[in-house]
Amino acid sequence: MAYTIGLDYGTNSVRCLIVDVATGAEPGTAVYEYETGQAGIIIDPADHNLARQNPADYIKGVKVTVNEAISLAKEADKTFDPNEVIGIGIDTTGSTPIPVNKDGTPLSMLEEFKDNPNAHAWLWKDHTGHAEAAEITALASDKHPEYLAKCGGIYSSEWFFSKILHCLRTDPEVFKAARSWVECCDYIPALLTGATAPEMIKRSRCAAGHKAMFNNQWAGLPAKKFLAKLHPELGALRDRLYEKTYTVQTRAGKLTQKWAGDLGLPAGIPVAVGAFDAHLGAVGSGIAPGKLVKIIGTSTCDMLVSESSRDLADIPGICGIVDGSILPGFFGLEAGQSAVGDIFNWFVNHIQPGGLEAGSHETLTEKATNLKPGQSGLLALDWNNGNRTVLVDQRLTGLLIGQTLHTRPEEIYRALIEATAFGALTIINRFEQYGVEVAEVVNCGGIAEKNPLLMQIYADVTGREMKISRSAQSCALGAAITGAVVAGKQAGGYDDFADAQKAMCGIKQTTYKPVAANHRVYRQLYLLYKQLHDAFGTNQWSGKLANVMKELLNIKDGTNA
């Protein structure tokens, strides 16, 4: 028997998953909820844009979850032996950069910075750098449009340099104390392999390519001169970042004696270079050319791969096209929706808090299931958290149209689900318009697992069968697969991803097929969705309403100032 471990660092918790490399069976798993802040996130009530995390939670999380998962595996299977674990893989959220000192210690773990949110991990959904993102976009558009060509033409406030530049501008003391900035997905492998000194870390191609404008074919990170134009100190920082990046078939190093002892695992087993959760979630869902993997949670990631040898066009509005970011040898294409589950949670928790029974997801879903497509007369735009793909615009907001005095909560709830489905279809259409075929759709993530209504609506809206990844923990499974590949065939793992995926991945029996009558109605509704989408989200259409959401935000910003 041979096992690998996948560590999956999410937004609120970290999960450890032990996987049988021969079958994909999962004998043990454990979750640790981060302790700091609200549901693991350090927030600022005065600034909705701020979202940080405590790196100490990440470290504690490894110990707690690996030990617990091993105990559970032993309980479940008396023959389970942690010495048969042959490799470890890691995925995390991102871009979640951490300022570190010359030893690679997060600044937040130093006494002087322990209470400073800027010295902590800057969680992916931190948007404090939105002004800096606009600045980077403007400069790159002007001087180096090629930097943005593979990331949708717009640099996001969620990404690496927006956050670092914002820190430099607003908290120079933290910036100055930082020897380097390290993505969470680079920090954990470095930690486990004893290679945290910034210059020793094998940086993730996935993180660098999708979030830091790193291009493997040219000069790596953006030019020093470019960064220096944004701020001289940012230019200087480039020398303290990295020149090379690595894909997930690379070993970050070997598990140290110390960590092996803490975790009850064999010392010296290989730890794979890290990657983002969505990317390894795609791996765990069996991603291959033509197979779209949708990871549906609070937001979504929509992942595709395309042979690196192909001459792939830039696709406007697709957040990232990075060689090797998902699978070595393939371009990884990343799209996504800024909010999906978050919109439903917002509605249930804040707008329609009709008590546990009347206003729960379950009750609303049950009532919404009894509605027919089009029956409510409602239509919504799914932009309550902006639009990641294809508009790449944080400053878009939600819209609901068609309500009457008879409109009921379940109708709005269903309209919100439908809106996210229309958003999903818009992404699929964009891929196909640019020659990237979507022949199959595999879904994973909590909502895909738990909400048959949503899956059926997605099938009916897109006119495509919706499949569900067999593992309930596709991201952690993907991480475990990287562990199996870096271990290699000789050690009981695999030499390539296709073999590993074939053995370790699968699809659930239940799938959701489109109902023709529903699809017909949704085709009509989608035309209206697209009208609103283009009217409020683009300048191309009529341009006459594209100002509304932004001016409302401008007025809002004015009143709050």
Add this chain to the structure above:
Amino acid sequence: MAYTIGLDYGTNSVRCLIVDVATGAEPGTAVYEYETGQAGIIIDPADHNLARQNPADYIKGVKVTVNEAISLAKEADKTFDPNEVIGIGIDTTGSTPIPVNKDGTPLSMLEEFKDNPNAHAWLWKDHTGHAEAAEITALASDKHPEYLAKCGGIYSSEWFFSKILHCLRTDPEVFKAARSWVECCDYIPALLTGATAPEMIKRSRCAAGHKAMFNNQWAGLPAKKFLAKLHPELGALRDRLYEKTYTVQTRAGKLTQKWAGDLGLPAGIPVAVGAFDAHLGAVGSGIAPGKLVKIIGTSTCDMLVSESSRDLADIPGICGIVDGSILPGFFGLEAGQSAVGDIFNWFVNHIQPGGLEAGSHETLTEKATNLKPGQSGLLALDWNNGNRTVLVDQRLTGLLIGQTLHTRPEEIYRALIEATAFGALTIINRFEQYGVEVAEVVNCGGIAEKNPLLMQIYADVTGREMKISRSAQSCALGAAITGAVVAGKQAGGYDDFADAQKAMCGIKQTTYKPVAANHRVYRQLYLLYKQLHDAFGTNQWSGKLANVMKELLNIKDGTNA
């Protein structure tokens, strides 16, 4: 001492108000909630358009409320003597036509029809005749545009002939049994004066002019040939309707001996010709040229008068311009919003039912009061029940834009109030664009009385001082004023309305003045409101989004079919 009685037939109840004609003091008042149906309305769960009432409730309501109001007046003032009541006036909802037999008995009071909703009163908000309304509009636009010129260019499903034609089409038996159709505001005076036989009834100018295309200067009701084109039987009905109409300074007749006995009032006192509640509400709020009276409840009516001698232009989208409909000698101009309080009730009762405390009007109002204009980033269209003025379109629906994951219920609640204020401003602007000055705004109705936040927002949005009518029962007071005028000076009343209003009407001390800083923000927001209003509500602007709400309703109708 001299008193008059105003009877105010509302949507859910009837009120009797006893008024001192010298001072406007109100020694006694009583309310009777209609017993039939849901809150007094016969509904059909399968057809949201249906809304009927039981005429028997109207009759019982007179007896109950007059007797109770007299008792209360006697309790409050030992010297009060019902023999000092010198006249009665009546206002009702409308268009609320009742099919009656040759004696003037409502068909619903006959054994054979007692369970048939079509034989009852067709309440103003019954929209079952929407197809017939469109048909009447089409035919009139083609053959007799002058019929629609004074009622906004569109014949509404709420009005007289839409309802009668719908009855003729869907329940010919009821139609055949009806000798005539009588507006509620004509039926009650006829009842009290013993003149219910259809040919004896003095029909209200107000009802006829605003809802039945009656034009005093031409041939009265629409031509027989016109009505016959819609249906031969409708043409035949014209002979059984009326040729003449009367304004509210006319006596409908005298209180019969029998009714005097039942009510404890002197026999023979005059009863005024009836009118609609909003029109007499305007009278009770002291309406005069330049003084806009806003009656704010579940919906609103916005009333103005303009000298009959003036050459008044047709005003597109203004529901009615009728000579003598409010005050004799003046054109009455009626505009309105299809839903105001109804929108807030919808949100509180159905969308945000956070329990008595968290989700009440009071709590939401309190929280919304703490928000600044523009702070939420939200904007709404107030069309959840269509748009009466200036778009005259039942098939428009609501819209909410700007919501994020941080949007809270009180922000939506405030946005809905603001939306109705923007709708109110749109009406004022339309009047002024067509030369009808609005120098002063007097509000009445429950919401104006009870919601200082709403009144302040209306002041801030319109940039005008909002005054409140002194009487909490402006409609019933207006009816009592008509009672005082038909009684005449010699009997202790008045010979004209100006004198009666001067004595009997007033304004509350508290008024709401616009705050300059708020008005500045609302001017910006109004530009955005107007953009959405024109984009979704008109064809003139870009025409490219005017289809959205209607196609959603078409799809909805398709799925329900």
